[in-house]
Amino acid sequence: MDSLPTSFVLKKFVSALFLPPGGLLLCILVGLLLMRRRPRLGRLFAWGGMTLAWLMSTPAFVNPIVAPLEDVPVLQERDLMRAEAIVILGAGAYRHLPEYGGGSAPNRLALERLRYGARLARASGLPVLLSGEIGPMADVLRNDFGIAPRWLDGAALDTQDNAANTLAILERAGIRRIVLVTHAAHMRRALAEFARLPGDLEVIPAPLGFLSRQGHELQEMAFLDYLPSPTAAFAAWYAAHEWAGLLALRLRRFVP
Known part of the structure; x- marks a missing residue:
């Protein structure tokens, strides 16, 4: 595996750039760059990226994204x-x-x-x-x-x-x-x-x-499911990677 195919390296680069956290940071960066000339659009990108970064680090938001992938006994x-x-x-x-x-x-x-x-x-x-x-x-x-x-x-x-x-x-x-x-x-x-x-x-x-079955707090501490967690952030990246892979698999059906 010393000499990797160009297509494999390109796939890894695109994944790192657009999947979390890279894609969220890119969204925030685009917003900051637009702030001077297009302040409304810039704020939309920047705040949108920060909001998604928060949500994709919280168990309450991430678990419903992961659970359909793990629907296997x-x-x-x-x-x-x-x-x-x-x-x-x-x-x-x-x-x-x-x-x-x-x-x-x-x-x-x-x-x-x-x-x-x-x-x-x-x-x-x-x-x-x-x-x-x-x-x-x-x-x-x-x-x-x-x-x-x-x-x-x-x-x-x-x-x-x-x-x-x-x-x-x-x-x-x-x-x-x-x-x-x-x-x-x-x-x-x-x-x-x-x-x-x-x-x-x-x-x-x-x-x-099973990532969607981890990180659940006790009922009396359920509010922690709405706060960022490293476990949830990892699960969000994993889920995004797998959903992207399933999309690529479907698109391959149209490639001869």
Whole structure:
């Protein structure tokens, strides 16, 4: 993954520029630049950006945006036992970590997926496929969780690649039914990518990390749901990223 495709780098740049918080800061900046020549329009942009920045950091506003993405049931034991393999999708890595001698380690999201995937693997005895940042992921899965992955896909750069590469690997192995481990907010898009592919691979969702079910305060402290929270801000970014990905997936249907 040392030399990334230009299209992938461009996609990351556009995401950083327009998704929160970049898009909200850009809106405020445009408003400030317009303030002298078009004061009314400038105030609209600036105050609109600041209002959205507040709202997209509050659980009361963010939870309804995240919840539709997470409309998938948790994995049941009977479904786990029907599967033939477990697929854990990567989510990136932290690099040049001094505590690991300058090496890499799975980021927070990838580590959460590995933990849940390892739990399912121990409970079922099923073989595991890793797709994404396989170096750090494989090391942690093997050394920290005691599970040796059977298949490794280190070529996947995004969810579309995850699905295509996984299908190719498992078809050769004769696997027709998998448990797919990824975050609940990402599951809808991941399932859609697998559904677009030819073949008869059955994908059983194993979602984790339900963001819309976190951060709720006690009833007597419900007013805190209307105040900014780092958890809500992260959930807003994640939801915006996934909704944008679903839109791109729909638009791809019109591209030959």
